[in-house]
Amino acid sequence: MFERLVQEAPQFFGYHNLVFIGQAMGRTLWMTLIGCGVGFVCGLFIAIIRQTQTRILMPVRLLVIVYVEFFRRIPFLVILFIVLFAIEPLIPGTSLLGIATVSVCLLSTAFLSEVIRSGLESVPRQQIEGAATLNFSFIQMMSMVILPQSWRVILPPAAAFIVMFIKDTSLASQLGVIELTFAGKMLVNRGFSPILGFGAILLCYFMLSYPLSRFAAYLEKRLESS
Amino acid sequence: MEYTFQFAAVFRELPYLLGGAALTLGIAFTSFWGGAVIGVLGAVAKVNGKRVARRIASAYVVFFTNTPALVQIFLLYYALPDVGILLDPLVAVVVGLTLNSGAYLTEILRAGVISVRRSEIEAATALNMSRFQILLYVILPHIAKTIYAPLSNFFVWLVLGSSLAALFGVEELTGRAINISTENLRSIETFLVVAVIYALLTLIASATLALVGRWAFRVDAKVL
Amino acid sequence: MSHLEIRNVSSVYGKQRVLQDVSLSADKGEVVSLIGPSGSGKSTLLRVLIGLTPPIDGEIHIAGERVDYSSRRHLRRLRNRMAIVFQQYNLFQNMSVLRNVAIAPIKIKKRPRREAEEHARSLLKKVGMEDKQDAYPDQLSGGQQQRVAIARALATNPELLLLDEVTSALDPERVNEVLDTIRLLRSEGITMLIVSHEMAFVREVSTKVAMMDSGRIVEIGTPDQIFAAPRENRTREFVSKILSHPK
Numbered sequence: 114m115f116e117r118l119v120q121e122a123p124q125f126f127g128y129h130n131l132v133f134i135g136q137a138m139g140r141t142l143w144m145t146l147i148g149c150g151v152g153f154v155c156g157l158f159i160a161i162i163r164q165t166q167t168r169i170l171m172p173v174r175l176l177v178i179v180y181v182e183f184f185r186r187i188p189f190l191v192i193l194f195i196v197l198f199a200i201e202p203l204i205p206g207t208s209l210l211g212i213a214t215v216s217v218c219l220l221s222t223a224f225l226s227e228v229i230r231s232g233l234e235s236v237p238r239q240q241i242e243g244a245a246t247l248n249f250s251f252i253q254m255m256s257m258v259i260l261p262q263s264w265r266v267i268l269p270p271a272a273a274f275i276v277m278f279i280k281d282t283s284l285a286s287q288l289g290v291i292e293l294t295f296a297g298k299m300l301v302n303r304g305f306s307p308i309l310g311f312g313a314i315l316l317c318y319f320m321l322s323y324p325l326s327r328f329a330a331y332l333e334k335r336l337e338s339s
Numbered sequence: 340m341e342y343t344f345q346f347a348a349v350f351r352e353l354p355y356l357l358g359g360a361a362l363t364l365g366i367a368f369t370s371f372w373g374g375a376v377i378g379v380l381g382a383v384a385k386v387n388g389k390r391v392a393r394r395i396a397s398a399y400v401v402f403f404t405n406t407p408a409l410v411q412i413f414l415l416y417y418a419l420p421d422v423g424i425l426l427d428p429l430v431a432v433v434v435g436l437t438l439n440s441g442a443y444l445t446e447i448l449r450a451g452v453i454s455v456r457r458s459e460i461e462a463a464t465a466l467n468m469s470r471f472q473i474l475l476y477v478i479l480p481h482i483a484k485t486i487y488a489p490l491s492n493f494f495v496w497l498v499l500g501s502s503l504a505a506l507f508g509v510e511e512l513t514g515r516a517i518n519i520s521t522e523n524l525r526s527i528e529t530f531l532v533v534a535v536i537y538a539l540l541t542l543i544a545s546a547t548l549a550l551v552g553r554w555a556f557r558v559d560a561k562v563l
Numbered sequence: 564m565s566h567l568e569i570r571n572v573s574s575v576y577g578k579q580r581v582l583q584d585v586s587l588s589a590d591k592g593e594v595v596s597l598i599g600p601s602g603s604g605k606s607t608l609l610r611v612l613i614g615l616t617p618p619i620d621g622e623i624h625i626a627g628e629r630v631d632y633s634s635r636r637h638l639r640r641l642r643n644r645m646a647i648v649f650q651q652y653n654l655f656q657n658m659s660v661l662r663n664v665a666i667a668p669i670k671i672k673k674r675p676r677r678e679a680e681e682h683a684r685s686l687l688k689k690v691g692m693e694d695k696q697d698a699y700p701d702q703l704s705g706g707q708q709q710r711v712a713i714a715r716a717l718a719t720n721p722e723l724l725l726l727d728e729v730t731s732a733l734d735p736e737r738v739n740e741v742l743d744t745i746r747l748l749r750s751e752g753i754t755m756l757i758v759s760h761e762m763a764f765v766r767e768v769s770t771k772v773a774m775m776d777s778g779r780i781v782e783i784g785t786p787d788q789i790f791a792a793p794r795e796n797r798t799r800e801f802v803s804k805i806l807s808h809p810k
Contacts, residue, residue, distance in 0.1 A: 182538070186537060186538040187499065187534040187538055188500070188513060188537060190502045190503065190506075190513055191502065191530055191533055191537060192534075194517075194526065195531065198526040198527040198530065199527060202342060276404075276405070280407035280408070280409075281407075283409045283410060284409060287506060293410075294407065297410060301417060307421065308418045311410055311418065314410050315406045315410050318405065318406045318410065319402070322405040323401070323405045326405055
């Protein structure tokens with residue numbers, strides 16, 4: 114087995130393979146960044162809607178609760194299939210990466226909205242009452258009192274979520290998106306040893322994920338103590 | 340663009356799908372308890388172990404929590420035959436998920452162990468409790484309380500994560516959904532129904548766990 | 564009609580009635596103190612007045628105008644004329660002392676920033692906190708935070724100030740600095756409603772004292788009458804207990 118690895122290694126780590134893996138890593142990173150970026154914005158929006166009290170927004174609140182609860186309770190693989198089969202007839206010719214990106218955003222919005230919501234709710238009730246008696250409007254209270262106080266509760270679990278998320282994108286390989294996992298499969302199909310192929314891919318994921326998970330741990334320590 | 344949903348073809352297969360759901364739960368349970376054994380060992384090693392044990396446990400956790408389970412299982416499934424070990428797909432998936440759970444549960448349990456406050460143990464000692472009594476009445480309840488919520492979240496994650504078994508041809512819930520949809524060509528309907536089954540499955544799991552938590556550990560867990 | 568008129572107000576918390584048929588009035592410049600055991604509804608009454616807990620029955624009039632607590636517009640107007648200081652200060656943790664005091668005039672009343680900050684500084688001076696204007700709440704002692712909270716409440720020039728057990732969370736040696744601030748306000752003629760357990764202080768500053776128990780007002784009188792010659796048994800019991808065991 115060892116001989117095989119040693120024998121294949123020079124060819125495996127050749128220029129073309131490295132570029133190929135690099136591009137795949139780029140797609141993994143793209144899905145993660147777009148997913149978390151969109152997820153954070155939409156998640157924030159959803160979390161804020163859930164904090165409102167007005168009766169007019171009641172149906173909207175109900176809708177987002179159902180959305181969040183549902184998408185947190187189905188496997189990412191199933192989301193991928195649903196989006197695939199829903200988008201194809203609606204917008205024919207959508208790229209596979211596009212479909213995967215939409216799925217990723219749906220998932221991250223649901224999870225990040227919960228992270229943000231618990232951050233918003235961590236701000237003591239008294240701060241809200243204080244703002245209310247000073248005649249703050251809902252938006253003023255959110256932007257001047259609640260959000261500035263909740264980011265330190267939101268950031269550590271959000272970073273931890275992104276770490277989970279990088280790994281979840283590996284399922285997009287099933288659609289045929291050439292991200293890291295699919296690249297690994299292709300390399301192994303081309304005849305490289307699975308240990309080499311998947312080992313290299315694991316290493317790539319590790320390089321993406323490890324610094325971020327250290328950062329998440331650092332944030333948690335740093336923000337909790339103060 | 341017109342599309343009429345037709346769920347009848349899917350509902351006909353409901354018993355078949357529910358059979359898959361049973362396997363899904365089976366995979367999740369097995370990996371959870373397997374992981375719990377590893378997790379206890381890992382947490383003890385990380386909190387009380389010698390330097391070497393601590394290092395090994397840390398490396399294990401860091402590796403498994405920073406790489407995707409899917410690729411780990413690919414490696415298990417395709418690389419082990421090179422050294423003469425042929426794994427059944429289901430076994431490969433369960434082994435892979437168990438190793439993953441072990442890593443996450445190590446972290447969850449460790450957080451529980453270090454959350455026990457010295458002052459409480461001192462108070463118990465001052466009340467003349469024996470070491471066993473302290474463990475039973477002070478330490479374990481405290482750990483149970485801290486780890487309860489992350490533990491039940493993790494179990495839900497595991498139920499959802501077990502769907503990757505479908506990619507290895509295991510006929511659990513997602514696997515059977517793929518089988519059906521290639522036959523009846525009602526893909527959207529099939530996967531929507533399966534999504535609802537997953538949502539119900541995890542809702543029931545969370546609610547049960549929350550009830551158990553309330554009853555056994557007096558954890559203030561939200562049932563829904 | 565009095566400046567503040569409370570007529571037959573009731574309120575509930577969950578299913579429990581926490582205020583029952585409460586009536587009370589205060590003229591301009593009066594200092595009315597609410598005393599009574601904890602859980603008797605004193606703080607709830609203040610929360611009802613400022614619109615944090617809705618009343619289920621009764622009427623509240625301010626300067627002859629009935630307040631409709633279900634109307635946002637009324638609530639806004641009400642909170643422009645009335646301010647509250649809480650037991651736990653409730654300063655905004657993410658803002659400096661000066662910002663805490665100036666934020667409502669700048670953002671809510673749309674005063675020019677410079678003018679509002681000038682006013683805020685003069686209020687901080689009044690409560691003896693002018694040298695801490697750039698500090699953050701978590702760098703201050705409880706007494707200091709409470710004085711800032713009083714300055715914040717005064718920043719919108721309220722006609723009516725509600726003080727909810729403002730010294731209860733303080734170290735004993737910090738109590739006086741806050742009480743001094745309140746004495747100063749009294750001399751300026753601002754109408755105040757005070758919930759307090761500092762009986763000597765209540766007796767000194769109040770023009771009127773109301774004894775509460777189980778959500779009802781048991782007795783209203785001048786401080787001297789309530790403390791020296793209470794008419795009701797419940798008041799006598801409470802006053803003698805608290806005077807013989809000063810905390």
